[in-house]
Amino acid sequence: MRERIFAAIARRFPTELVGTNRFVAGLWRILFYLFRPQKPFIMRTRHYRLRAHPRKGTLTRVVLRRGCWEARETDFFISQLKPGGFVVDAGANFGHYTLVASNIVGAEGLVVAFEPFPANHALLMENVDLLPTKNVVAEQAGLAATSGALDLIIDEANPGGHSFNPDLIWKQGSKVSVPIYALDDYIRERGINRRLDVLKSDTQGYEWQLISGARKTILRDKPLVLCEVAPKALKAIGDSHEDLLRFFEEAGYSMLMVDRSRDELMPLGYEALKLHLAETGREFEDVIFLPPAGASEARLDGIPDQR
Structure with missing residues (x-):
């Protein structure tokens, strides 16, 4: 249930602003650590959608935290x-x-x-x-x-x-x-x-x-x-x-x-x-x-x- 709820939040949350808006970034971090998702979910960046993997071991985790890459x-x-x-x-x-x-x-x-x-x-x-x-x-x-x-x-x-x-x-x-x-x-x-x-x-x-x-x-x-x-x-x-x-x-x-x-x-x-x-x-x-x-x-x- 927790995973499904967070995936639904990620679909609607303006994750494309995480890299440029401090308020959005802070709220995103709170939600992430509150739900602590373990399974991949779809999120948006400024330029595309990706399947973000929250566990350590992939570079998508960096995008999940920062909202962008390079x-x-x-x-x-x-x-x-x-x-x-x-x-x-x-x-x-x-x-x-x-x-x-x-x-x-x-x-x-x-x-x-x-x-x-x-x-x-x-x-x-x-x-x-x-x-x-x-x-x-x-x-x-x-x-x-x-x-x-x-x-x-x-x-x-x-x-x-x-x-x-x-x-x-x-x-x-x-x-x-x-x-x-x-x-x-x-x-x-x-x-x-x-x-x-x-x-x-x-x-x-x-x-x-x-x-x-x-x-x-x-x-x-x-x-x-x-x-x-x-x-x-x-x-x-x-x-x-x-x-x-x-x-x-x-x-x-x-x-x-x-x-x-x-x-x-x-x-x-x-x-x-x-x-x-x-x-x-x-x-x-x-x-x-x-x-x-x-x-x-x-x-x-x-x-x-x-x-």
Whole structure:
């Protein structure tokens, strides 16, 4: 009975305001801790509906508490989407960026989401099923430099930390063999005859592997690329953030980094960003690579001039 009552409350409560309205957020927390739901329920965010899992172990619990996921990055992501667009979401997890993109690119658009971890892929599918428009292909697979298969190692301490490299795991669990694709191969083999507009990467140190397998597509289509760059994780698998940045610099891209201390997007040149990534104590930084042709067309309101 308690679960049904809370699910009914969640259907009517303005959960889309939890991230922006303190009163609504406070009342939501009171209701949550009063009923203490244990089963998943449907809630609304600003941009989509999702099946929120109240127990620890999934990233949907973060959305349940905060009402949003990566608000600054999401606002910029949305500003760059358009109806009919083609988006690839690598490391989709429960599907935040996939769900956001689906509702904007619409019926004529396409979103391809890659999530290799079976449990997270199941969450992704639950949320994709809630979408009003059926424009998402959700692959239980990863992206890398070449196509094939790899053992994915489960991180029992971090629901977003599953990795192909054991050195990157906080608490190592079991392994599962998953298919991997080079994005160039995937697009060619699936006969996708679209220009890639946006590529989002959250791949736990495999970002250079992903980019290496997508070279042809990136150089041909010049998509906007939102990429979590993890210097130590890259180094742990024998890659480097220098190679990653050099590829985009030589392709004519410019770069923005999410400055969390000031909650803004900060333009950085190649050398400045390379130095920052070498010295930062943070596990990762969120970097946006702006294509040469699209940089002048991108909506960059509120971003300061490069220093």
